[in-house]
Amino acid sequence: MQPDAEGFLYPVVDASLCIECGLCEKVCPVLHRYGAPEPASVRAYACCNRDEPVRMASSSGGVFSLLSGEVLDKGGVVFGARFDHDFSVVHDSVEEIAGLGTLRGSKYTQSRIEGSFRRAESLLKAGREVLFVGTSCQIAGLKRFLGRPYANLLAVDVLCHGVPSPKVYAQYFAQQTRRVNAEAQPATEPYRLAHLEFRNKEERGWGRYCIVSEYVRTNGGESQQLRLAVPFTHEMFMRGFLHNLYLRPSCHECPARRLAAGSDLTIADYWGVEEHHPEMNDNKGTSLVIPLSDRGRRAFAALSVSLKTIETPLQEALPGNPCLMRSVRPHRNRARFFAEFEHAEDLPALISRLTRRTLRERMRRKLRGGLRRIGLVR
Incomplete structure (x- = not known):
């Protein structure tokens, strides 16, 4: 398995070992699909x-x-x-x-x-x-x-919902760790990510779950911890994920x-x-x-x-x-995101900018919400 330019893993056939038996194609779930009930x-x-x-x-x-x-x-x-x-x-x-x-x-x-x-x-x-x-x-x-x-x-x-790019995921949390250290008081060792929880319910419940990240470091022999709990509606990695900005094609x-x-x-x-x-x-x-x-x-x-x-x-x-019942559509700015991603020093800002709704999208969302409240759509 090797990553492509977007960071997604794909199987690569070693031509020197391949005997052209076709077994990889026979077991491929894309080429041979199960029937749906x-x-x-x-x-x-x-x-x-x-x-x-x-x-x-x-x-x-x-x-x-x-x-x-x-x-x-x-x-x-x-x-x-x-x-x-x-x-x-x-x-x-x-x-x-x-x-x-x-x-x-x-x-x-x-x-x-x-x-x-x-x-x-x-x-x-x-x-x-x-x-x-x-x-x-x-x-x-x-x-x-x-x-x-x-x-x-x-x-x-x-x-x-879909699979976000491992490359985006790794870079996002690496940048977050660097920001944590940049904003912290100097210490003998930097903070490192020690715990990550995408669906914490303790803070705000199931419907408004938080993304919790915990960082630890040693400072002069003393262990120090830092905990961040961000509602998913305000967490930029989750926003990009839920807006289909960097899902696997x-x-x-x-x-x-x-x-x-x-x-x-x-x-x-x-x-x-x-x-x-x-x-x-x-x-x-x-x-x-x-x-x-x-x-x-x-x-x-x-x-x-x-x-x-x-x-x-x-x-x-x-x-x-x-x-x-249906797959999600790619975000209209997906290609633009990956074009800018490699050189982005502030991924949260990039995600925020590219997932900002247009006036037309905001109006459509507001209209649909109103129709749902009066029972005309589900």
Whole structure:
């Protein structure tokens, strides 16, 4: 895998080793897509983990932790995304409940799969229970890689808005660390990033989550810490991400949309739950769970004691979760951003400038909001 000019990882064939067997094309989820179910035939559920501390530590309603616990209790293995030592994101596995914290929570950049598919295959062949959690395209890739069904695999895709550039992500937080040190009092050592959390609910709740970054340094033998908590509406990396300014090109034509990842379960935030099921909304996180196979339905049923759930028509959940059915469009300034990105010394300023709405966009947004309030659009 090698990064392109925008920082996205792509497979590169070593011509000296290639025997032209065509296997890489046979397992490609873009060339060979899974069929999508009819939305009317799908059952969906609003869910909250009854364990309050676990739910608060989760991005959404805490369903991942319960699914993981079931698999680990059977001696199984859980695969998911964690931060590496440099805060890049890599897929890894855990075999103990104590390790789940590293996989819990959203990480808004492309994760490196590395050897996870091969390790999962080896465990499945050995008869171990495996829970593999990833974005829709990652699950589609896993299923194509495996080539056959495994009764001991539970494949769960997490609804994905799109994948931001790892290069932009790394440069953004490197610049933020430099700004922290530039504004701090001189010390024997500079601050370094020690903790990053994209979906903190402790500060302002689930609906207005904060991005929390923590920095540490040593000054004259004394350990010092600095904590920043910024609402996502004011955090520039999140603004660029949510405005589709630097997403991977394939995300704008995602082959795994419309529940077509080949997964057993799809999980997401249930944005809009307050409109349809206000009793499920306490601003601490509510998940949308969509079982898509018999395996997924059995796994979901096993959580009934630990979950507060209510069945919900999928159509009710779509307005708040449009990415279930369609890909996002690239921002009109995407090409301009990458043209300026390499030499940008102030990425927050660049993102702010390029995502500023035009008068026409502001008027359209205001009109749509008014129509939504009086019930003419959803």
